[in-house]
Amino acid sequence: MIMIIFIMFLLPIASQIEYMTSAAVTMPLSSETDQTALLALKDKLTNGDSDALPSWNKSLHFCEWEGVICSRRHKRVTSLQLQNQYLGGTLAPSLGNLTFLREMSLTSINLHGQIPREVGHLKRLQILDLRQNNLHGEIPIEMINCSSLQVIILLYNNLTGEVPSWFGSMMQLTQLGLGANGFAGSIPPSLGNLSSLEKLSLAYNQLEGSITPTLGRLSTLKFLGLGVNNFSGQVPPSLYNLSNIQVLDFTENQLVGNFLSNLPMAFPNLEILLCGGNRFTGTFPSSISNLSELQQFQISKNDFYGPISPTVGSLHKLQIFNVGRNRFGNGRAHDLDFLSSLTNCTQLQKLGFYENYLGGVLPDIIGNLSTNLVLLGMALNQISGRIPEGIGKLVNLATLDMEGNFLEGTIPDSIGKLKNLGVLWLDGNKFYGNIPLVIGNLTMLSDVDLSSNKFEGLIPFTLGYCTNMQKFAAYGNNLSGNIPNQTFGNQQGLIQLFLYSNSFTGPIPSDLGNLNHLSILHLQDNKLIGEIPTRLSACSALTELVLERNSFHGSIPSFLGSLLSLEILDLSNNNFSSTIPHELVNLTFLNTLNLSFNHLSGEVPVGGAFNNVTAISLAGNKDLCGGIPQLNLPACSTLPLQKKHKRSVKKKVILIIAFGGVLISVVAFIISIYLLKKKRKRLSTPSLALQYGYVKVSYGELHQATNGFSSLNLIGTGSSGSVYRGTLVHFERPVAVKVLNLQTRGASKSFMSECKALGKMKHRNLLNILTCCSGVDYKGDDFKAIVFEFMPNGSLESLLHNNIEDSESTNRSLNLMQRVNIALDVAFALDYLHNDSEEAVVHCDVKPSNVLLDDDIVAHLGDFGLARLLHGHATSYTSSNQASSSVIKGTIGYLPPEYGAGGSVSPQGDIYSYGILLLEILTGKRPTDGMFGEDLSLHKFCKLAIPEGITEIVDSRLITLFDEGERGITQQKNMMECLVSFARIGVACSEEFPTQRMNIKDVIMELHAIKHKLLP
Incomplete structure (x- = not known):
């Protein structure tokens, strides 16, 4: 949850980086040359779609076309402005013929391809704004000819290469926005020559090295965005000369030093300071009060220490104050004194001091903070006391995070006044008493965590009024009584429900069957009774159903076999009886099935999860028999001898008659087939x-x-x-x-x-x-x-590398959870091909372009043109059954080494290709990337980075695409561990020798472990 708070504090960064340019000067109309150029431009912009840009046709004068502005005197195009449309095309070279063009603003229209060199013909061009598209490649050097350029904004594209040093010769530039691309290398010192520059954004790239001191010469600079790169070292002293700076962004780099100490004197006009996620150190400067214009102060995720100065209350324009994840405080009584001064900051909207060493009693004065406050994050400190009654005054609060402290007492009824509250995290404290009925007033609640406290009594029925709920957790308390009907069943959007480790009694509410989106249901360690309700069969999205250590009885319902998304099913330590339903073999995603310590009897099914001895647990059911040999269960007994004897004569007669009839039919069929074949x-x-x-x-x-x-x-x-x-x-x-x-x-x-x-x-x-x-x-x-x-979402190749031709869903970046799910999907497909199909199949061409994605980003492995059938399964085929790889043509970069050396086709070859695919998913780099050669491969590149250098190799887009469920330093640590684990799997699968590669079933188990670690 702390991760969410950190992201919420970072939200204003994007809005600051994505600055707006001045409006175009409107001037008059025309020439036939411009019309021809515009029509050619339209054809490329729209991919020839006749329905797009309908006004761009010869029935209208081109100066009346949408987005076109012309000059009065010469009737030539001077401005071209198109925004927020799905055109999806490219920039045609014909734009170079619009030689009177002064402004070109083509934003958020899903352009792809490269910036054409012909842009260099536009000598009069003053404003070039191509932000929020999918342009790739390098910035053409011909742009240096556009000597009139004042504004260049290329934010949010996929441009690569180094930041051109020749930008330093464009002396009229006032704005240069290159953020949110894929630029690498260092900042060219020549940018220090741009004496008129007011805004410079290089954030969200892959730049590295030290910050060039020449930027200190930009005396007119007001906006400097260098966040989310790999800059290291100290902030150069020359930057303290930038006295006009209003926005300063160093977020998420590796910068060091005592940056804050010189801050107030150096930047008197500072409005926004963003330097979270570095290695800055030092104490909190009391002179901060001199920054009278300061609106946002975000220094989280650093190594600052000591007390937080009470002088922050002098910052009357302060809107965001985030000092989370540092070492402020010493666990003593006066650590929270600064809160009193913050009551003077009447514009304060977000306040975060989570993950520090702050102690003392939570003061009543907290209720006097600004009524504009929407986020209050104080988790993982050493704060004690009660929640003040005055908390109800913060009527606009949307997120309240107090988890992981020493707070106690009951939840005050005044909390019911927080009508805008959506996130309430109180877990890991010492709260007691009942969950108050007033919680039902908070109808905007979507995420509630009350777990690991001492709450008692019933679940309040009023909780049913919170119909926007997506996650509710109250595990590890002393709650009792029945889980009420018409409470959770009314929350149609509920995804996760954690009520385990309490003292609930009675049956599972049948109205949980209303929850079509329910994915996780954990009710273990209670005193629940009865049978599993049939209506639960409607919960088709269930991935985890954990009911262990209760008193459920009856048969295990066969409908569980229809919940095809189930990955974890734990019914252990109950009183279930009868046989195990054979339908459970249909659960192909099941990786944990625990039916141990019940009263089950009869034959154990074979197939699905029952074939994986490491996935199932059946201990404590003494009357079970059969199953796979590895279970070491007794063979199931046949019919008693007397019954067999009584039926034997009758069976023989029936069999003789049936066999005779079948034999006659078969002979007739063979004769007819022979005659038919001969005829045709x-x-x-x-x-x-x-x-x-x-x-x-x-x-x-x-x-x-x-x-x-x-x-x-x-x-x-x-x-x-x-x-x-x-x-x-x-x-x-x-x-x-x-x-x-x-x-x-x-x-x-x-x-x-x-x-x-x-x-x-x-x-x-x-x-x-x-x-x-x-x-x-x-x-x-x-x-x-x-x-x-x-497949509506195209190929994995298209989403990893933003190739618009292959994907209808282009302007998208995959987060880590989606990438793990895709990796799992492909692993499931390979496991089926190698181990579960009638004949083992080797795909022979596993790569991102052959992984296609449906509406829900579920991956489907395709293109079996090179596939080879092996007689038998992957675990049992012999060399005599293998196809020679001399006729195999895989894809360079994904082809296993043994194929190139004449080795035989095998499932281990697919595992190698799969391993390379995993590393490409993780890094966003193809194995054929130019950076790889004889001495460095994608495999070696990743192997050398594990574990300390993992953040240096992962796809940079993952930095800003954390799942909404992540929070806190523990979850951040989990994220890093997940990245390392993912990389290790990819490396283990792509080892040079087949015998050293990972087993696909082990891959699935480890990926599942990563997935569950990522869950909030």
Whole structure:
């Protein structure tokens, strides 16, 4: 939860970095040259979409087109402004012909591709604003010719390379915004020449080294954004000359030194200071009161110590004060004296002093803080006392975090006045008494954590009024009585419910079945009774159901086998009886199944989780039998001898009759097949669609479905063929049609391999083949195509590297939880291919472009054109069954070393490719990146960074994409541990020798451990 608070304090950074430019000067109209250039520009901007930019047509004068402003005298385009549209195209070279252009502002229109060199022709250009797109590549050097440029804003793109040193020659620049890209290297000293510069943003890049002292020459500078990079060393003394600075951002670097000591004298006009997440040290300066314009003061995640000066109360414009995660205080009585002075800061909105050593009693004066306060974070200190009654005065409070202190007493009823409260974290204290009924007044609550206290009594029925609840935790208390009906069942958006380690009695409320989004239900260590309610079968999103150590009885319901998302099912230490329902084998994601210490009997199922001896626990059920041999259970007994004897004669008669009938039918069938084959010997083979039981489609239907295989429907190309989006009458949702390039060597064989590999396999994480077509096109040429489910979020390649051609969901960055889930999905697919399909399948081409993502970012492994079937499973096949890799063509960078040396195809080869894929997911770097060569590979790059250098290799976008559930120093530590674990798995899978690589089942277990560590 502390991580969330830290992110909430950082939110204003983005708004400061993403500064606005001045409005364009409107001037008049025209020339035919400009019209031609604009039409060519439209075609590229919109990818030829005729419905986009409808006003851009010849029926209107181009000076009346949307976003176009012309000069009166020469009738030439002087300004081009388009914002907040999904155009999704590129910048055409024709823009270089708009030679009268003074302003080009194309923001948030999903541009991709590179900035064309022709921009250098725009000698009159003064403002260039291309922020919030997906542009990539380096800034073209031709831009140096734009000698009139005053404003360059390229924020929030994917530009790479070094920051050009030639920017230092553009002496008229007043704003240079390069933040939120992928620039590397150091700050060029030449930027110190820009004597007119007022705003400089280099934040959210991969810059490193020391901050160049030449920036101290920028005497007019008001905004300096260097946050979220890898800068090290001290802040150069020359920067203290920037007396006009209003915004200073050093957030999340590796800077050191006693930066605060010179702050008040050096920057008298300072409004915003952001230096959290560094290694600054020193005491809190009492002279801070001299910064009369200060609005935001954020120094969290450093090494500051000592008392917090009470002079902060002189900062009357202060809105955000965040000193969390330092070493302030000494656990004594007067550590919180500064709070009294903060009551003078009437504009204060966010106050955080979490994760320090602050002690003393929480003062009543806290209720006199600004009524504008929306966030109050004081977690993980040594604060004692009660919550003051005056807390109810903070009527705009949205987040109240007091976890991990020594607070005690009851929750005051005045808390019911906080009608805007959404997050309430009181866990890990010594609160007692009842949960107050007034909690029902807080209808905006979404996340409540009351765990690890001494609360007692009933769950208040009024909690049912909090219909926005997503997470409720009250474990580790002394709560009792029934879990009430019509309380949690009314919270339709509830995702996580933790009520374990209390003294609840009675049954599980049946109305929990209303919770379609419920993912985690933990009720263990209570005194609950009864059977598992049938209505729980509607909770299809459940991933964890933990009911251990209660008094439940009856049979284990078979409907649990329909909860296909279950990963953890723990029913141990109860009174369940009867047999284990065979339906539980359907739970393919189940990695923990604990049924131990019940009264179960009969045969243990085989399949699914029951085949993994490390995933299941059945101890303490003495009447179980059968199952896999590793369980060491007795064999199940057959029918008693007498019963067998009585039925034997009757069975023999039935079997003889049945066998005779079957034999006659088989002989007749074989004869008919022989005659049919003889008759059709010279005819072509049957349709593959019919052969594998699919709906048959013709070339004509696919031609119509894809609008004649139109380029507008093209969603991807490769050496083996092209993929088109289409719509077929047989299927409700859009489809993807893969048309094979039959001129490519081995294409027909690839087609047969893919059909054969996918024809008999069904798994949640495999790309589902819908049908296939083998025939001729309208020209009489051979035609082969495979029809798949359409994946709206494109490929993993597109999301990792923002390749807009491959993805409809472009302006997106994957957070760590999503990346772990994708890694798990691919691991599940490989486990199925290697171990659970009828014949073991080696994919032979595992890479990000073959991992496709559906609406919910669930990964599906596709492209089985190189797949090889191995007779037997991955754990049992022999060398005689292996295919030679001499005919295998994988992908450079993902191809295991033994294949290149003539080794045989094996599941371990897939594991190697998978390991490289994991490292690419973690780092955002392809194995073929230019930084890798003979002496350095992606594998070695990651291996050398474990564990201390993990933050230096991970995808920089992960820094700002922490899950909302993360909080506190413990969770931050968990995050680092998860990154290290993820890297170790990738490295272990991509070892040079196959025998050293990790087992896929071990991979799944370790990824699950990472996933659960990331959960809030």
